Amino acid sequence: MEEQQDFVKEVTKMSDDFDxxxxxxxxxxxxxxxxxxxxxxxxxxxxxxxxEAIMRAFDDMIKESGHENWAFPLLIPREFLMKEAEHIEGFAPEVAWVTKAGGRMEELEDPLAIRPTSETIIGAIIRRYIQSYRDLPKLTNQWNSVVRWEMRSRLFLRSREFWWQEGHTFHASAKEAIEEADLILRYYRSIAEDWLAVPVLAGKKSPAETFPGAVHTLTIEGLMRDGLALQMRTSHYFGQNFANAYDISFSNRENERELCHSTSWGMSTRLVGAVVMGHGDDSGLIVPPKVAPIQVAVVPIFRDDAGRSKVEAFIDGWAPQLKAAGIRFRVDWRDERPGDKYAHWELKGVPLRLNVGGRDADAGQVEMVDRLTREKVAVPVAGIAARLSAELEGFQKKLFERALKFQRDNTFELETLDEVIAHYREKGGFVWASWCGDTDEEARIKTESGGVTIRVIDEETKPSGKCLVCGEPAKFRVALAKAY
RNA sequence: CGGGCGGUAGCUUAGCUCGGAAAAGCGCCUGGUUUGGGACCAGGAGACCGGAGGUUCAAAUCCUCUCCGCCCGACCA
Structure with a gap:
């Protein structure tokens, strides 16, 4: 983390206490x-x-590839929930139930679960709409909120209710479903890297970390500025597990009944937390321009009414160009002193700030301040919209590169569990190692290291050497980290 | 869900040990002077002291229960 002057005074320093x-x-x-x-x-x-910016971006991506938005119910009958054994076993501890309703709080005959995720109800319903191979693939998605009865909460990262999208797709073949899960993971990666400027490791989860009921789970994992990993979303291939439990079948070309292959995938408001933790500094937020609610904050500076009129007229001269160029900007006319406004927009992480005073008006320029580097440069108002668009694009890129450098500087390669344990006593980050695939040994890593887990299995690269736990020939190359 | 700590004005807190008219700073409102990195003066509004019950002539203060938050742990797909 870079040295920072105390520009913003009202937040605890990241280096003092990250949480x-x-x-x-x-x-x-x-x-x-x-x-x-x-x-x-x-x-x-x-x-x-x-x-909203994330939603729009992702919604565009999935629409482009033929997905359709649906709305499925919030409440799920118990019998729907119970059908896939592994799934319900995995979710049982965090399900909230509606057991009473009505003015007299009458006990319901059959309790209704508040959805923790909708595989079960969608499975139970979607079968109606799938009869023939001609109905496939069925590519559904819904934007909603879900409830999971968590015992410990943090804003955006873990709350009992959170907002997300859940995609559920049904396919005629395993190959197609597996490709779907892969495709969505690529979308997620694009959201993380191209939109949020958070570089991620992508790969498969270990069996112990696989979603209940899934054959395999794919994940993207980002590194936060305190060195902890954050699972930034997952995509699951279910094989025919759910199709079997809910009898989701179709007639193929030969008029034989076959079970569907299905997937599900979700991306939540947790990503907003990733923006905070992935980019922030001692002064507060740094928001990637592509998802920034305000990309450019304009701070007018003046002494008296005449000065104000002058600056106002000056800003009115070029502000419409910004609007026309689709730049999200705000002119801060609040009755505060400039210093207050600087601190305010820095805390909020607005990428670019324009300081505009009488001297600038005379010179036909503005002072542009970069939230990341804090550099101040004079920008002529001639062609300002194009210049700011370019600056925002550059900002997005710089932010990603900074995060990528941080990730690389905090990624290590180790061989034994002892080394891993020693490493995480001192620092955080990702550690690449090799693993034989044994689940008990995976559990040992976690207990002996105080919470280090296998975040991702890299399926592209062959593991080198021996398993970090048992020393036998390794089957997988894995990235380890302490995670949120 | 266990262990520890806390809840008093929008925010941060003092007051609680030892019961006896609810305070301060910041923020907010009004007016004025100000304004290129966080101003100042004057006036003003704002709190049934998290909630319920109890002890007492009297409760922010003591007791019981409960809700909410923070930290640690378990759990967290």
């Missing part, structure tokens, strides 16, 4: 808050706007 820093930034940047009901989050406009 406190995180909570203070999220709240003081007006992104989210607690609601008074335990674990239930309020997402405020500044945080929600980032989520």
């Amino acid at each position: 406190r820093w995180y909570t203070e930034v999220v709240r003081k940047a007006e992104m989210a808050d607690w609601s008074g009901v335990r674990g239930m989050m309020v997402v405020r406009p500044y945080g929600w706007a980032m989520w």
Whole structure:
């Protein structure tokens, strides 16, 4: 982490206490808050706007590849939930149930689960709409919120209710379903890297970390600035497990009944937390331009009414160009002093700030300040929209490169469990190692290291040498990390 | 869900040990002077002290229960 001057004074320094820093930034940047009901989050406009940008980007991607949005019910009958044994076993501890309803709080005959995810109800319903191979693939998605009864919560990262999209697709062949899960993982990677500027490791989860009921789970894992990994979403291939449990079948060309192959995949408001933790600094947020609710903050500077009129007229001269260029900007006319406004927009992580005073008006220029480098440069107003667009693009790129450098500087290659344990006593980051594939040994890594887990299996690269735990020939190359 | 700590104005807290008219700073509102990195003066609004019950002539303060938050752990696909 770079040295920073104390530009913003109202947040705990990241280096002093990362967790406190995180909570203070999220709240003081007006992104989210607690609601008074335990674990239930309020997402405020500044945080929600980032989520909206993510939603739009992802929604465009999946529409392009033929997915359709649906709305399935919030409440799930118990018998629907119970059908896939592994799935329900995995989710049982965090399901909330509606057991009473109505003015007299009458006990329901059959309790209804509040969806923790919708595989079960979609499976139970979608079978109606799938009869022939001609109905396949069925590519569904829904934007909604789900409830998981978590015991410990953090804003955006883990709350009892969170907002996400859940995609559920049904295919005629295993190959097609596997390709679907791969495709979605590529989309997720693009959201993380191209939109949020957070570089990720992509790969397969170990069997112990695989989604309940899935054949395999794919994941993207980002590295936060405190050195902990964050699972930034997953994509699952179910084989025929759900199709079997819910009898989702179709007639093939030969008029034989076959079970569908299915997938599911989800991406949540947790990503907003990844933006905070992946880019922030001691002064607060740094928001990637592509998802920034405000990309450019304009701070007018003047002494008196005459000065104000002059600056206002000057800004009015070129602001419409920014609007026309689709730049999300705000002119800060609040009755505050410039220094307050600087700190305010820095805390909120607005990529570019324009300081505009009488001297600038005379010179036909503005002072542009970069939130990342804090460099100040004079920018002529002639051609300002094109210049700012280019600067924002450059900012997005710089932010990604900085995060990529951070990730590389914090990625290591080790051979034995002892080395891994010693490493995580000192620092964080990713550690690549080789593993034989034994689940008990995987559990040993976690217990003996104090929480280090296998985050990703890299299937592209052959493992070198021996398993870090048992020393037998390795089958997998894996990335280890402590994670959120 | 266990262990520890906390909840008093929008925020941060003092007051609680030892019961006896609810305070401060910041923020907010009004007016004025100000404004290129965080101003100042004057006036003002704002709190049933998280909630319920109890002890007492009297409770922010003592007791019980409960809700919410923070830290640690378990759990977290």
